[in-house]
Amino acid sequence: xxxxxxxxxxxxxxxxxxxxxxxxxxxxxxxxxxxxxxxxxxxxxxxxxxxxxxxxxxxxxxxxxxxxxxxxxxxxxxxxxxxxxxxxxxxxxxxxxxxxxxxxxxxxxxxxxxxxxxxxxxxxxxxxxxxxxxxxxxxxxxxxxxxxxxxxxxxxxxxxxxxxxxxxxxxxxxxxxxxxxxxxxxxxxxxxxxxxxxxxxxxxxxxxxxxxxxxxxxxxxxxxxxxxxxxxxxxxxxxxxxxxxxxxxxxxxxxxxxxxxxxxxxxxxxxxxxxxxxxxxxxxxxxxxxxxxxxxxxxxxxxxxxxxxxxxxxxxxxxxxxxxxxxxxxxxxx
Amino acid sequence: xxxxxxxxxxxxxxxxxxxxxxxxxxxxxxxxxxxxxxxxxxxxxxxxxxxxxxxxxxxxxxxxxxxxxxxxxxxxxxxxxxxxxxxxxxxxxxxxxxxxxxxxxxxxxxxxxxxxxxxxxxxxxxxxxxxxxxxxxxxxxxxxxxxxxxxxxxxxxxxxxxxxxxxxxxxxxxxxxxxxxxxxxxxxxxxxxxxxxxxxxxxxxxxxxxxxxxxxxxxxxxxxxxxxxxxxxxxxxxxxxxxxxxxxxxxxxxxxxxxxxxxxxxxxxxxxxxxxxxxxxxxxxxxxxxxxxxxxxxxxxxxxxxxxxxxxxxxxxxxxxxxxxxxxxxxxxx
Numbered sequence: 129x130x131x132x133x134x135x136x137x138x139x140x141x142x143x144x145x146x147x148x149x150x151x152x153x154x155x156x157x158x159x160x161x162x163x164x165x166x167x168x169x170x171x172x173x174x175x176x177x178x179x180x181x182x183x184x185x186x187x188x189x190x191x192x193x194x195x196x197x198x199x200x201x202x203x204x205x206x207x208x209x210x211x212x213x214x215x216x217x218x219x220x221x222x223x224x225x226x227x228x229x230x231x232x233x234x235x236x237x238x239x240x241x242x243x244x245x246x247x248x249x250x251x252x253x254x255x256x257x258x259x260x261x262x263x264x265x266x267x268x269x270x271x272x273x274x275x276x277x278x279x280x281x282x283x284x285x286x287x288x289x290x291x292x293x294x295x296x297x298x299x300x301x302x303x304x305x306x307x308x309x310x311x312x313x314x315x316x317x318x319x320x321x322x323x324x325x326x327x328x329x330x331x332x333x334x335x336x337x338x339x340x341x342x343x344x345x346x347x348x349x350x351x352x353x354x355x356x357x358x359x360x361x362x363x364x365x366x367x368x369x370x371x372x373x374x375x376x377x378x379x380x381x382x383x384x385x386x387x388x389x390x391x392x393x394x395x396x397x398x399x400x401x402x403x404x405x406x407x408x409x410x411x412x413x414x415x416x417x418x419x420x421x422x423x424x425x426x427x428x429x430x431x432x433x434x435x436x437x438x439x440x441x442x443x444x445x446x447x448x449x450x451x452x453x454x455x456x457x458x459x460x461x462x
Numbered sequence: 463x464x465x466x467x468x469x470x471x472x473x474x475x476x477x478x479x480x481x482x483x484x485x486x487x488x489x490x491x492x493x494x495x496x497x498x499x500x501x502x503x504x505x506x507x508x509x510x511x512x513x514x515x516x517x518x519x520x521x522x523x524x525x526x527x528x529x530x531x532x533x534x535x536x537x538x539x540x541x542x543x544x545x546x547x548x549x550x551x552x553x554x555x556x557x558x559x560x561x562x563x564x565x566x567x568x569x570x571x572x573x574x575x576x577x578x579x580x581x582x583x584x585x586x587x588x589x590x591x592x593x594x595x596x597x598x599x600x601x602x603x604x605x606x607x608x609x610x611x612x613x614x615x616x617x618x619x620x621x622x623x624x625x626x627x628x629x630x631x632x633x634x635x636x637x638x639x640x641x642x643x644x645x646x647x648x649x650x651x652x653x654x655x656x657x658x659x660x661x662x663x664x665x666x667x668x669x670x671x672x673x674x675x676x677x678x679x680x681x682x683x684x685x686x687x688x689x690x691x692x693x694x695x696x697x698x699x700x701x702x703x704x705x706x707x708x709x710x711x712x713x714x715x716x717x718x719x720x721x722x723x724x725x726x727x728x729x730x731x732x733x734x735x736x737x738x739x740x741x742x743x744x745x746x747x748x749x750x751x752x753x754x755x756x757x758x759x760x761x762x763x764x765x766x767x768x769x770x771x772x773x774x775x776x777x778x779x780x781x782x783x784x785x786x787x788x789x790x791x792x793x794x795x796x
Contacts, residue, residue: 381727384726384728385722390722393719394715395715
């Protein structure tokens with residue numbers, strides 16, 4: 129079965145993915161960090177039983193303790209679980225085969241439901257999340273306050289408990305030095321833009337995450353509309369900047385060389401791959417390079433370090449992974 | 463008609479070419495720099511008449527004054543004339559269509575006969591030079607001293623008047639830091655090794671010229687034997703060093719990336735081309751890359767700056783040439 133990220137959605141050349149995350153808690157239990165292991169298991173299994181009974185999706189249930197370290201980190205690399213959840217090695221995960229829907233159980237909250245979709249699709253992704261949320265809420269007693277909304281462990285999630293975000297590939301705006309200005313603009317609109325690999329990280333592969341910050345006193349619909357319209361504005365700006373950038377032959381040259389190196393290198397680090405893939409993606413988007421961008425999407429997931437280790441079934445050294453990665457990339461560009 | 467350098471001679475993966483040069487003067491005339499233009503022309507035409515009467519070769523006669531600056535520099539880039547001769551814009555040149563035989567008239571000496579061959583072929587090249595020399599000597603009165611040998615303007619050429627040299631591609635010995643030691647060894651054996659583009663230049667593309675230094679008190683045969691055997695020793699050392707170098711995956715990676723860039727770059731300077739071509743040549747030689755080395759030989763000549771200008775029929779800017787060069791290189795690697 130194809131993973132969700134192999135698809136190419138709306139504005140898919142710039143908007144790599146959309147993510148909806150809902151935080152929910154069960155009223156009769158304290159928040160997960162106050163639970164002993166036995167009660168955590170009880171909570172997890174309660175939710176497991178509801179979800180595995182669904183026939184509309186083919187869910188798997190994974191006990192985090194049963195996974196190898198590489199498998200756990202690989203899940204985090206694919207943004208299916210949070211880095212914190214990965215390092216805790218506790219709780220469990222419910223997941224569909226295409227990895228579009230994943231539910232962390234007993235992470236920060238009892239339920240962290242996530243729906244991923246390719247391209248720009250906040251409403252579509254929310255509608256799936258909402259459907260699952262309705263199933264859960266019909267069988268569980270959610271911690272909910274009439275005035276505030278959903279109760280969550282961290283106050284920044286109170287209210288809708290929803291975080292909606294998109295991953296944006298913004299190489300042209302980055303190269304024109306526009307990101308700082310954009311970050312300050314979107315923050316005035318209740319959104320935040322940051323490097324795709326979390327706060328404080330430099331944007332690997334010139335990929336950024338744009339997400340809503342406000343969950344209190346705003347409806348889900350308003351938040352989604354807001355994200356949709358600001359994303360479309362950023363997309364338009366990135367397109368214009370890319371067109372201008374490509375008028376410079378030196379910039380076009382960089383794109384072609386990146387393609388040449390990806391096609392031939394025998395040793396390739398993750399960071400270099402991300403950097404070169406970003407250039408090739410820009411080349412494909414601006415019509416310079418003829419290549420199926422879906423293959424780049426897939427590669428961006430499959431050549432991450434722990435995902436390689438998980439695939440190889442053993443802990444390769446960084447050098448061995450760099451060789452493995454180069455081989456996989458060459459194959460994808462054959 | 464194919465140029466001589468498109469051939470691939472003996473040890474042709476390392477020995478790019480062999481050159482024999484004979485310096486001769488006509489007894490009844492002073493050396494060229496003492497001649498007025500009228501007498502220079504007289505000398506040139508005297509030799510022209512002898513050579514153009516030969517039917518074994520199809521010689522052309524070129525008055526240096528009749529060429530554009532780009533054409534003159536292009537001849538120097540292809541090592542058909544000396545840089546000094548190129549800048550003087552005086553004298554003339556007799557040349558075959560394959561550019562294997564060229565005779566500078568009224569350069570430093572009245573006659574500077576040069577024979578080029580692909581690969582390691584000092585005796586074969588000398589035999590051609592000797593044949594032409596015999597024709598000239600039968601119709602001219604050479605400046606010759608029974609005790610010393612041929613008389614030449616510069617005392618370093620007295621005696622045989624012969625300079626025999628080979629162009630060597632020594633990337634592995636260069637990368638292992640062996641060239642300094644080799645230079646001191648070969649100098650004790652009466653030879654000199656230097657960057658291919660003349661004394662004091664850094665070796666572009668890791669190409670070196672190895673030539674005999676002694677012309678006095680040595681026969682041509684001894685000098686040629688000496689060059690042949692020392693060249694074969696250097697070739698063996700380079701092969702061993704290359705094999706060792708290729709055991710390092712990082713070095714192999716460099717080779718492949720060089721190929722990738724040559725195949726895709728849109729802007730390519732001469733120096734970068736030489737550097738990348740050197741790596742690809744090493745890759746072909748060590749069996750890593752499957753490519754016809756003859757095409758690299760041809761490119762090394764055709765993408766030099768003045769040769770591009772001469773081909774374009776106008777003075778392109780450096781930027782325009784870099785684009786032209788990148789295009790020609792991509793085509794050759796298609």
